Amino acid sequence: MGIRYYAYPVLADDIELARQNPLDYMNNNPIVDDDDPDDDRLVLCLDKSWRYLQELFVWPNQYPAEPCLDLVRGDVVYPNGWQEGYRCHYEVLEPEAVQRIADHIGEIDKVDVLAMFLAHYGCPSTGGDHRDSHLxxxxxxxxxxxxxxxxxxxxxxxxxxxLVYRIG
Structure with missing residues (x-):
């Protein structure tokens, strides 16, 4: 289980509708082809990597944060304590915001991911605390x-x- 991330495209004319009720919009997205359940091209699932991507998009201490952070900004809240469950985070991004993200996300790659892990957790070969077998x-x-x-x-x-996304 765990808290996951899902994003769906939103027609530019439907941005306000998605803001009013993002969950309903995600469940009835006119862009997603319901006739082909194996077609995942129009849904982004980041699984549980969204937390790492939040770190990556502000690493190394970028200010202001990389525009890509808008793609994964947010977290669940526990209004009555974690025992009572969480409330999902929903966000709607206008086409201009999606374009800004697209313009910048191409500059980030797997080498940056490796550098982030090594900087954050240390290098296993030099005695860092990151688990050697999991790096x-x-x-x-x-x-x-x-x-x-x-x-x-x-x-x-x-x-x-x-686009509209949900963390939760």
């Missing part, structure tokens, strides 16, 4: 989802769409 897997996992985000954002921006 490769962690970099591959986040790098894979970074590439999926690049592809999705480029496609959505090229079509002139906005």
């Amino acid at each position: 490769r897997e962690d970099v591959a996992y986040v790098g894979y989802h970074l590439e999926q985000a690049k592809r999705f954002v480029a496609m959505v921006a090229a079509a002139g769409h906005g």
Whole structure:
């Protein structure tokens, strides 16, 4: 289980509708082809990598934050404590914001992911505390989802769409 991330394209004319009720819009997205359940090109699932991408998009201490942070900004809230469950975070991005992300996300790659992990957790070969056996897997996992985000954002921006996402 765990808290996951999903994003869907939004027609530019539907941005306000998506803001009013993002969950309903995500469940009834006119851009997603319901006839082909195996067609995931119009849905971005970042699984649990969204937390790492939040770090990556502000690393190394960029101010202001990389425009790409808008793609994954937010977190769930626990209004009644974690035992009672969480409330999802929803965000709607206008086409201009998606285009800004598309313009910048291409500059970030798997080498940046590796550098972030090494800087944050230390280098295993020099006595850092990152688990030796997991560094490769962690970099591959986040790098894979970074590439999926690049592809999705480029496609959505090229079509002139906005997007709606949910963390939760």
